[in-house]
Amino acid sequence: MTKEKNQLPRSHHASTGRFLSDWALQVRNTGNVPREFLTCFPYLDGVRLGPDPEQNMATAMDQAGLVVPAWARAGGVLGESNDLSMQWHAIWDPASRSALGLIFLDANVRPKRLLxxxxxxxxxxxxxxxxxxxxxxxxxxxxxxxxxxDWRPAARVYRAWYDAAYPHVEPPAWFREYQGHLAQMVARLLRETGADAVRLDSLGFYFWACYNPAHHHDTPFGYNEWIKT
Structure with a gap:
């Protein structure tokens, strides 16, 4: 097995004092039998910024993200939004303002874990x-x-990559009218069942007989059929 690290074009933005470098990894089986392996890439050790690394701060991708002392969070699995909701990480020193950002350019969103x-x-x-x-x-x-x-320059670079990797689609007309449709549907549900209120984040529960016997359906698909009418 061989591992080949390929350095891609590097850029220096003089106006911001920002250096960016893209790195990729290719693994090739040079043997004569099949090989199974796990990959860790990138791996950076000795990340200590500024005169007092104990004061370093970092991002924690807890859903929308927050700032915590560096190393206070152990990372997590991408897709578990309270562990790793976005494919980037930043660490910085508030005193010297030295910072390191990592943007994982994975448009296919492969399973991965940040440690x-x-x-x-x-x-x-x-x-x-x-x-x-x-x-x-x-x-x-x-x-x-x-x-x-701090974290903001890294977030902007991630956003620029994200916008290019996932083109936006113009929503259909029915989507723009959905708020009115939803309001009508909730009002109808209240009239038919006598419920006092409906929480939009758990709307489907109001169609289950165990939660709302007044709105019983004969099949599991009754909810979907009701919405169509």
Missing amino acids: LKKSAIALHYFPPVTLAPGGSVDFPAVRVMVYQG
Whole structure:
């Protein structure tokens, strides 16, 4: 097995003092038997910024994200929104304003786990990959940022990549009219069942006989059929 790290074009934005470098990883099976392996990329150790690294701060992708002391959170699995909701991470020193940002350029959103353990940052991909002899696999690139500031410059770079990776689709007309449709549906549900109120975040529960016997359906699909009428 060989691992080939390919450095992609590097840029320096003089106006912001920001350095960006994209790195990718290709793993190739140079043996004569199939090989199964797990990959960790990138792996950065010795991440200690400023004169007093104990004061470093970092992002924690708890749903919308928040700021915590560096290494206070252990990371998490992408897709578990209270652990890792977005594919980026930033750590910085408030005193010197030195900062490091990592943008994981994975448009396919592969299963992965970010591990944060003082003072290392590691991104693990799973499940294991099996390569036939001569086969290879390319892992998504990571954009490494070295800059001055806090989490905001990294967030802006992530947003720019995100907008390019996932083009926006103009919503259909019915979507723009959905608020009115939803209001009519809730009003109708209140009239038919006598419920005092309806929580929109759990609207479906009001159609279950165990929650609302007054709105019983003969089949599990009664809810869907009711909405159509």
